[in-house]
Amino acid sequence: MNTLLLHCRPGFENEVCAELSDQAARLDVAGYAKARPNSAHAEFICQEPGGAERLMRGQRFDRLIFPRQWARGEFVELPESDRISVLLERLQAYPVCGSLWLEVLDTNEGKELSTFCRKFEAPLRKALVKAGRLVEDGRKPRLLLTFKSGREMFLGVAEPDNSALWPMGIPRLKFPREAPSRSTLKLEEAWHQFIPRDQWDERLAPQMTSVDLGAAPGGWTWQLVNRHMKVTAVDNGPMAESLMDSGLVDHQRADGFTFRPRKPVDWMVCDIVEKPARTAALIETWLGEGWCREAVVNLKLPMKQRYAEVRRLLERIEDGFQARGVRVAIACKQLYHDREEVTCHLRRLK
Ligand SMILES: C[S@@+](CC[C@H](N)C(=O)[O-])C[C@H]1O[C@@H](n2cnc3c(N)ncnc32)[C@H](O)[C@@H]1O
Structure with missing residues (x-):
């Protein structure tokens, strides 16, 4: 035993x-x-x-x-x-x-x-x-x-x-046929993993505002729209027409690493393929500056020492929040729908 x-x-x-x-x-x-x-x-x-x-x-x-x-x-x-x-x-x-x-x-x-x-x-x-x-x-x-x-x-x-x-x-999630990419299941799984089901109505509520960095073609944006949230979709690539027709999406052709929301938003999600250290710095800025309250961010993994590297980055993010005097709950998991990557969830605490 x-x-x-x-x-x-x-x-x-x-x-x-x-x-x-x-x-x-x-x-x-x-x-x-x-x-x-x-x-x-x-x-x-x-x-x-x-x-x-x-x-x-x-x-x-x-x-x-x-x-x-x-x-x-x-x-x-x-x-x-x-x-x-x-x-x-x-x-x-x-x-x-x-x-x-x-x-x-x-x-x-x-x-x-x-x-x-x-x-x-x-x-x-x-x-x-x-x-x-x-x-x-x-x-x-x-x-x-x-x-x-x-x-x-x-x-x-x-x-x-x-x-x-x-x-x-392994969650048994059904691929929604209307979603523009299979990546959509990554965000859905992240919500199941990190947000208790009885809190979805409050934390994933209609009319909430969100930013999707690296949004095209729109699998993650589809999930946000499906919850009736307003989405600013940041990507130089094209978004699926069907999503734009929802009237809830504002497509900004901009760089996700320099984009800054005009007003703080409820949610930031990010699925940009980038060096994990750069994505970690982005996470620290968004939560640390209070640009969003909650975030789901995909961290692409390096080739070697993947556990040690993820730990090091998480510690760096935590140290950054501590230095700014902000309290943020951080969780990180390799989800079933993740490949060479892990998914981080962050939530500002009062
Ligand atoms: C893995 S795809 C995102 C897929 C998306 N989450 C979905 O579900 O359809 C990564 C996207 O990031 C975009 N991208 C790459 N670098 C970027 C940057 N610096 N700023 C904004 N978008 C970027 C790419 O154009 C690409 O559309």
């Missing part, structure tokens, strides 16, 4: 290892991280009893940047038949759980296993309930079963309020 399994985007296993090692050191939990390239997961092996649980209790999952999902537990080899009996046996060492998710890794093998998972779920759920290992209770730990193959799985648990919002950390 003393291993942490962490799902991630394939290719970001080293970032997860670096991040977990960093947080474990902060919490004084002895252990080491390991991962195979492009396996879409990493492991953190704790070397003291209860280490994995202590790490999870001392770390907010939503403060981790690269892991998409996590669970503490152990790997279990499964026989070809009667897998459920083996699982029930192993579960004796686990707490009674309040919910069950069957997960796979974000690899081609993982995709192939999803059909098997779907078929396995109903009989497993039934057996768990019958054995008293699963009761319906949102406060109890969630049982997370990650299949690596039909013969090997990770049997894990996580607290539902301190783990991914969706199985495997």
